[in-house]
Amino acid sequence: MKQAIYSKIDNNMFFKNISPSKSDCCGCSACEQICRNHAITMQEDEEGFLYPIVDSLLCIECSACEKVCPMLHSDSVKNRIEDTKAYAAINRNEETLQQSSSGGIFSAISISILEKGGVVYGAAFDNNLQLYHIGVEDIRSLNKLRGSKYLQSQNRNVYSEIKEQLKAGRWVYYTGTGCQVAGLKCFLRRPYSTLITSDLICHGTPSHKVFDFIVSQMEHKYKGKVIKYSFRDKSINGWSCNSSSSNIQRKDGIKHIGYDPVMNSYFNAFISNAMNRKTCYHCPFATVERTGDITLADYWGVKKYHAINNNYNGVSAILVNTENGEKLLDEIKEKITIIKTNIEWIADENKNLTEKTTQPISRDTFYQKLSNNPTALMNSFQRNKLKSYTIYHIKRICKHNACLFGILMKIRDLLCK
Ligand SMILES: Cc1cc2nc3c(=O)[nH]c(=O)nc-3n(C[C@H](O)[C@H](O)[C@H](O)COP(=O)(O)OP(=O)(O)OC[C@H]3O[C@@H](n4cnc5c(N)ncnc54)[C@H](O)[C@@H]3O)c2cc1C
Ligand code: SF4
Ligand code: SF4
Ligand code: SF4
Incomplete structure (x- = not known):
């Protein structure tokens, strides 16, 4: 008999505490990986999110799964805030910085680990643009992990590995x-x-279903296969969270799409908060007590607090939460520009450091609408098509005209003050 762990009834003593509702399961798969009897499999629900399902015939009721569930033991894995130090940081390697979403600190840490003969694990697309956590052992392969992908990545068996x-x-x-x-x-x-871990300040993760639909729409529109998708392509807007691009393999070669209302609709839906996993609205990790040794994030609004000459290609906010994290930071200091800062300043324009994302009413029907009429749903997020398109082209013209670009940046900075 198969049952979802999150819906096990209370009189089952082995599972009465584990994820009683979908809101309490983040889909990490720790329970699946710990179960020696292979009684748990992660299975997709109708929204496209993975949840554990227990085969009662295989389960010996050892409760190992319950002991490793991070939603039940969230406090035990958080670091002490007293140990945390906050910094603004930028990778000195311009090429790496350009390929990274924020200040490229993930890459600086990764290279240090690889140079010690280690393995780096992160989220990477496979050839069909499905997102999984994988391990890489050489610097060239780091490119697969670089860049934020705004959907949930599947861990599969990486914890065991x-x-x-x-x-x-x-x-x-x-x-x-x-x-x-x-x-x-x-x-x-x-x-x-x-072991060194980095957690991200996190807005929430949608399921792959929405992204799959966007990819299929792009393929239909441009008559080819999407072979690369970037959520934050700095060659478009510099450091910005709204700058998706894709490469499409067509009969006549590879076409690069730098702006498209279809890709833009995904970003608009993401920031509307309507498509996150249900757990994200109850996230126990949206707090200054972080789970990783080094927390990585964007330092939005950094210029309000620090005199940074050029933030066009991104600035990271990093929180160093443990002694291990501090030692690692010491090892990469030559590779990065680093400035001491305050956690409060980082939180100022980065609410998810301390606050859960609020669940909008539209979340209730989002995935149902995605099943019924995905085109209509995603079209409804193509707001201000003309405005976005015009802004995109103005920015492109400015980028190729250094003087005009400089003036606009000055105006932006003045407005920020
Ligand atoms: C879903 C999501 C939401 C985020 N929300 C915020 C936010 O609200 N505020 C904020 O300041 N920063 C947020 N970030 C973090 C930010 O976008 C950058 O990833 C972070 O600053 C690291 O940048 P970097 O330049 O050092 O590294 P990059 O080279 O950009 O590396 C990105 C790192 O993120 C990992 N990663 C990418 N996609 C995923 C994914 N889907 N799941 C798990 N890991 C992933 C990669 O493995 C890599 O380690 C979010 C990231 C993601 C993936
Ligand atoms: S109680 Fe033990 S055997 Fe049963 S699902 Fe959990 S880990 Fe597997
Ligand atoms: S261990 Fe992870 S996947 Fe399993 S119930 Fe807990 S949160 Fe869900
Ligand atoms: S918001 Fe919280 S629960 Fe959701 S993916 Fe991020 S860390 Fe996990």
């Missing part, structure tokens, strides 16, 4: 959302001196 690497004495760097890092720490159940 990481445990094996750590037991063999290797360095491991794992990056992911706060709940994914919490899942790893719960799964491991003991600290390892060769």
Whole structure:
């Protein structure tokens, strides 16, 4: 008999505490990976999110799954705020900075781990643009992990893989959302001196279903296969969260699309908060007590507090939360520009550091509408088509005219003050 863990009834003593509702399961898969009897499988619900399903015939009621659930033990994996230090940071390598979403600190840490013969884990698209966590062992492959992908990444069996690497004495760097890092720490159940983790300040994660639809719309429109999708392409707008681009393989070659209302509708839907996993509206990790050794984020509004000459290609906010994190930061100091800052200043324009994303009423019907009439739903997010298109082209013209661009940046800075 198969049952979803999150809906197990209260009189089942082994599961009465584990994720009683969908809002309490972040989909990390720690429970699936810990179960020696293979009684748990992560299965997709109608919205496209993964949830654990237990096969009662295989379950021996050992409660191991309950012990590793980060939603039940969220407090035990958070670091102490007293140990946290906050910085603004920028990778000094211009090319790497350009390819990263914020200040490129993920890459600086990763290279340090790879140089020690370690493995770096993060979210990467496969050839069909499905998002999974994978491990990479060479600097060239880091490109697959770089860049924010605004949908939920599947962990599959990486926690088990990481445990094996750590037991063999290797360095491991794992990056992911706060709940994914919490899942790893719960799964491991003991600290390892060769493990470094980075959690992200997190707005929430939609399911792959919406993104799949956007990709199919782009393929239909441009008559080809989307082979690359970037949510934050700095060659368009510089450091901005609204700058999607894609490469489409067509019969006549590869076409690069730098702005398109279809891609724009995904971003608008993302920031409307209507398509997050239900857990995200109750996220226990939206707090200054972080799960990772080093928290990575965008330092929006950095110029209000620091005299940074050029923030066009991005500035990271980083929180160094542990001694391990501090040691690692020391190792990469030559590769980055770093300035001490305040957590309050980071939180000023980055609400998700301390606040959960609010669930809008539109969340109730979003995925139902996606099933019934996805085109109508996503078209409704193509707001201000003409305005967005005009702004995109003005920015492109300005970018190629350094003088005009300089004047506009000055005006923007004055308005920010
Ligand atoms: C879904 C999501 C929501 C975010 N929300 C915010 C926010 O509200 N405020 C904020 O300041 N920053 C947010 N970020 C973080 C920010 O976008 C940057 O990822 C972060 O600052 C690191 O930038 P970087 O330049 O150092 O590294 P980059 O080179 O950009 O590397 C990105 C890192 O993020 C990981 N990653 C990418 N996509 C995912 C994913 N879907 N799931 C798990 N890990 C992923 C990669 O593995 C890599 O380690 C969010 C990121 C994601 C993925
Ligand atoms: S109680 Fe034990 S056997 Fe049953 S699903 Fe959980 S981990 Fe597997
Ligand atoms: S361990 Fe992860 S996947 Fe399993 S019930 Fe808990 S949150 Fe959900
Ligand atoms: S908002 Fe919280 S629960 Fe949702 S993906 Fe981010 S860390 Fe996980």
